[in-house]
Amino acid sequence: xxxxxxxxxxxxxxxxxxxxxxxxxxxxxxxxxxxxxxxxxxxxxxxxxxxxxxxxxxxxxxxxxxxxxxxxxxxxxxxxxxxxxxxxxxxxxxxxxxxxxxxxxxxxxxxxxxxxxxxxxxxxxxxxxxxxxxxxxxxxxxxxxxxxxxxxxxxxxxxxxxxxxxxxxxxxxxxxxxxxxxxxxxxxxxxxxxxxxxxxxxxxxxxxxxxxxxxxxxxxxxxxxxxxxxxxxxxxxxxxxxxxxxxxxxxxxxxxxxxxxxxxxxxxxxxxxxxxxxxxxxxxxxxxxxxxxxxxxxxxxxxxxxxxxxxxxxxxxxxxxxxxxxxxxxxxxxxxxxxxxxxxxxxxxxxxxxxxxxxxxxxxxxxxxxxxxxxxxxxxxxxxxxxxxxxxxxxxxxxx
Numbered sequence: 245x246x247x248x249x250x251x252x253x254x255x256x257x258x259x260x261x262x263x264x265x266x267x268x269x270x271x272x273x274x275x276x277x278x279x280x281x282x283x284x285x286x287x288x289x290x291x292x293x294x295x296x297x298x299x300x301x302x303x304x305x306x307x308x309x310x311x312x313x314x315x316x317x318x319x320x321x322x323x324x325x326x327x328x329x330x331x332x333x334x335x336x337x338x339x340x341x342x343x344x345x346x347x348x349x350x351x352x353x354x355x356x357x358x359x360x361x362x363x364x365x366x367x368x369x370x371x372x373x374x375x376x377x378x379x380x381x382x383x384x385x386x387x388x389x390x391x392x393x394x395x396x397x398x399x400x401x402x403x404x405x406x407x408x409x410x411x412x413x414x415x416x417x418x419x420x421x422x423x424x425x426x427x428x429x430x431x432x433x434x435x436x437x438x439x440x441x442x443x444x445x446x447x448x449x450x451x452x453x454x455x456x457x458x459x460x461x462x463x464x465x466x467x468x469x470x471x472x473x474x475x476x477x478x479x480x481x482x483x484x485x486x487x488x489x490x491x492x493x494x495x496x497x498x499x500x501x502x503x504x505x506x507x508x509x510x511x512x513x514x515x516x517x518x519x520x521x522x523x524x525x526x527x528x529x530x531x532x533x534x535x536x537x538x539x540x541x542x543x544x545x546x547x548x549x550x551x552x553x554x555x556x557x558x559x560x561x562x563x564x565x566x567x568x569x570x571x572x573x574x575x576x577x578x579x580x581x582x583x584x585x586x587x588x589x590x591x592x593x594x595x596x597x598x599x600x601x602x603x604x605x606x607x608x609x610x611x612x613x614x615x616x617x618x619x620x621x622x623x624x625x626x627x628x629x630x631x632x633x634x635x636x637x638x639x640x641x642x643x644x
Contacts, residue, residue, distance in 0.1 A: 251378055251380075254374075254377040254378055255374040255377060255378050256374065258370050258371060258374075259370050259607055259608070259611030259612075260281055260282070260283060260370055260607050260611070260619075263279075263281035263282075263595075263605055263606065263607045264279060264281045264282040264605070266599070266605060267279035267281060267599075267605035270599075270603070270605075275603060276603050277599070277603045277604075277605055278603060278604050278605065278624075278628050278631060278632040278635070279605045279624075280604060280605060280606050280620045280621050280622070280624065280629075280632055281605050281606060281607050281619075281621060282621055282623070283419060283483075283568070283569070283621055283623065284482075284488045284621075284623055285483060285486040285488070285538070285568070285623045286623055286624050286625060287486040287538055288486060289485065289486050289487050289490070289523075290485065290486070290527075290530075290531075290534055292526055292530050292531065293485065293487065293523050293526050293527050293530065294523070295526075296522055296523050296525065296526035296530075297519050297520070297522060297523040297526075299522075300518070300519050300522035300523070301519055305518050305519065305522055306518060306519070307518065308514070308515055308518075309515040309516075309518050309521060310515060311506050311509050311510045311514055311515050312338075312339045312340060312502070312505070312506040312509065312515075313338070313339065313340025313494070313515070313516065313521060314340075314518070314521050314522070314525075315335060316521075316522075316525050317340055317494070317521045317522075317524055317525050317528075318335035318336075318338040318339075318340070319335050320524070320525050320528040320529050321333075321335070321338040321340070321494045321496065321528065322334060322335050322337075322338055322496070323528070323529070324479075324528045325338075325477070325496055328452075329463055329465075329466050329477075330466060331463075331465055331466060331472075331477070331496070333496040336499060336502070337496050337497060337498070337499055337502055338494065338495070338496045338502070339494065339495050339496070339497075339502050339505055339506065340492065340493070340494050340516050340521060340524075341492075341493050341494070341495075341505075341509060341513070341516060342491040342492070342493070342513050342516040342517065342520075343480070343482070343491045343492070343493045344448070344450055344478060344480045344482070344493035345371055345375070345493075346493065346509070346512075346513060347476075347478045347493045347494075347495050347505075348371070348372070348375050348446065348448075348478070349375050349379075350505040350508045350509050350512075351446065351476055351495075351501065351505055352375055352376060352379045352381065352411075353379055353508045354501065354504035354505050354507070354508050355410065355411070355444070355501070355504070356376070356379045356380060356381040356410065356411075357380065357381075358380040358381075359380075359381075359382065359408060360380075360381045360382065360408060360409075360410040360411075361381065361382045361383075361384045361406060361408040361409045361410060362376045362381050362382070362383050362384065362409075362410065362411040362412070362413060363384045363386060363401065363404045363405065363409055363411070363412045363413065363443075364376070364383050364384065364385055364386070364413045364613075365385075365386050365387075365388045365396040365413070365414070365415075366385045366386065366387050366388065366612070366613035366614050367388070367394065367418075367420050367421055367571065367609065367612035367613050367614040367617070368385070368413070368415070368420075368612060368613050369415060369419045369420070369448070369612070370611050370612060372413050373385075373613070381410070381411075382408075384404055384406075384409070385613055386400050386401060386404045387400070387614065388400075388423075389614065390560075390562060390573060390617075393423055393562065394418065394421035394423035394562070394571065395423050395425055395429060396433065398432040398433055398435065398436050401433055401436050401437075402436050402439075405436075405440050405443060407442075409440070409442070409443050410442075410443070410444060411443070411444045411445070411446055412437065412443055412444070412445050412446070413446050413448065414433070414445060414446065414447045414448065414464060415447075415448040415450075416430070416449075416451075416461075416566075417451040417452075417454060417455055417461075417564070417565060417566025417567040418451075418564075418566075418567060418569075419450070419451065419567055419569060420569050420571050420607070420609075420612045420619040421562075421564060421567075421569065421570075421571040422546075422564025422565060422566055422567040422568070422569045422570060422571065423564055423565060423566075424455055424459055424461070424564075424565035424566040424567075425462070426459075426460075426462070427460065427462045427467055430462055430464060430467045431467050431468065433464075434464055434467050434468035434471060435468075437464075437468070437471060438468065438470060438471070441474075443474070444474045444475070444476070445464055445471060445474060445475040445476070446475075446476050446478065447463050447464045447465070447475060447476070447477045447478065448478055449461075449463050449477060449478065449479045450478070450479060450480055450482065450483055451483055451566055451567040451568075452479060452484070453483070453484035453535050453539065454483060454484065454539055454542060454566050454567050454568060455539070455565055455566035456539065456542070456543040456546065456565060456566060457543075457565070459565045459566060461566075463477055464477075465477060472498075473498055474498070475497060476495055476496075476497035476498075476501060477495060477496055477497065478493060478494070478495035479493070479494055479495070480492060480493035480494060481494075481523075481524050481527045481528070483567075483568075484535055485527045485535075486538075487520075487523065487524070487527065490517075490520040490523055490524070491516065491517065491520060492516055492517075492520050492521065492523075492524045494524075542568050542622070542623070544626070545568070545622040545623075545624075545626060545629055546563070546564065546568070546570070546622055547563075548622075548626065548629060548630065548633070549561070549570055549620060549622045549629055549633060550562075550563050550570060552630070552633035552634070552636075552637065553570065553572050553620075553633060553636065555637060556633075556636050556637040556640040556641075557576065557577075557637075557640040557641050557643070558574065558575070558576025558577040558580070558640050558643065559572050559573065559574060559576065559577070559636070559640060560572060560573045560575070560576065561573075568621055568622050568623040569619055569620065569621055569622070570619070570620050570622065571609070571612075571617050571618075571619050571620075572617060572618060572620070573616060573617050574588075574591055574594045574609075574616050574617065574618055575616050577594055577640060577643055578590065578591075578594070578616050580643035580644060581643065581644055582597050582601060582639075582642065582643060583601070583642050583644075584597075584600075584601065586600075588643065590608075590610065590615060590616060591608040591609045591610055591615045591616040591617055591618050592608040592610055594608065594616070594618060595607065595608040595618050596608075597639070598635075598636065598639050601639055601642075602635035602636070602638065602639045603635065604632045604635050604636060604639075606618045606619060606620050607619045620632075
């Protein structure tokens with residue numbers, strides 16, 4: 245009798261986490277590696293948020309909390325959705341989990357049955373399809389390629405929806421491409437969804453506050469309020485507030501779904517960390533002025549990386565509207581050979597050779613469902629980005 249479950253065969257380790265860990269391991273061995281794989285801001289958590297956590301510890305806020313989050317944080321979440329997105333949710337319709345992944349996981353555990361289909365635009369965040377498959381659902385990938393700015397077109401979405409479709413996953417600004425949908429572009433997708441009343445929407449707004457060049461963020465329910473009763477809108481404090489390690493994700497949606505997700509969480513992680521919840525209260529309710537300041541720094545880094553990559557032989561890098569990733573094509577390098585004699589047959593070969601020969605860690609596009617591309621996170625110092633891009637230019641120039 246096999247010890248490991250059959251369901252484990254349906255998933256694989258996170259490619260982004262694996263790339264980051266490989267860079268860490270090489271650094272520990274003394275190798276000069278520049279890691280561009282992690283989706284993690286290099287900024288520190290703001291001091292007022294740290295202070296709120298310390299004060300919570302001193303107050304003795306170190307016990308179990310309600311499974312779905314403390315009332316104070318739910319109130320802050322409801323206020324955030326009203327203030328920034330003009331969405332009306334009660335605290336009871338808000339839910340807190342130890343990160344964004346558990347929100348998706350809890351929602352899928354609560355709703356998916358074997359054979360249910362989930363439409364996922366590709367390229368996608370690596371965890372979407374694995375969570376769906378682990379829970380017996382069937383991911384249905386719909387391509388949003390470079391020719392459309394990595395944005396899903398409404399006719400493609402329409403064709404992908406079947407009587408088995410239960411969810412549509414939407415992510416803007418996107419991980420891995422940084423593509424962000426305008427209000428008008430999003431309206432074309434919500435018009436399609438209005439014609440399919442049995443399809444639920446999961447809107448992953450994690451990069452909401454990281455957009456550039458005057459881009460105005462919009463979320464599906466904001467664009468089409470008629471979808472509110474079948475939309476789960478999720479966000480978190482990890483990216484905008486530089487709180488990745490605090491592990492707080494949050495969402496709002498229909499009360500029955502929130503209750504079901506709470507039941508699931510009661511039998512898995514139970515409540516998110518109490519101290520992190522109090523820190524998140526301060527993050528959402530406290531000063532927000534540092535967010536656009538940090539976004540301005542990310543924009544400078546984006547412009548640097550896009551410019552330098554487009555000077556690399558065989559690389560084509562579009563300019564993303566948001567997040568802190570670029571998703572360049574390495575099609576011009578496929579079929580070539582490295583100075584060490586390795587043939588570049590696909591994007592995984594490309595990123596492996598780039599790491600081996602130049603010490604630059606990135607993530608191959610196949611992991612995100614669209615090749616031949618690779619993802620770079622520019623959430624690191626300008627100095628490191630400059631060195632990394634110089635190495636990429638040198639590597640590409642060396643291919644024959």
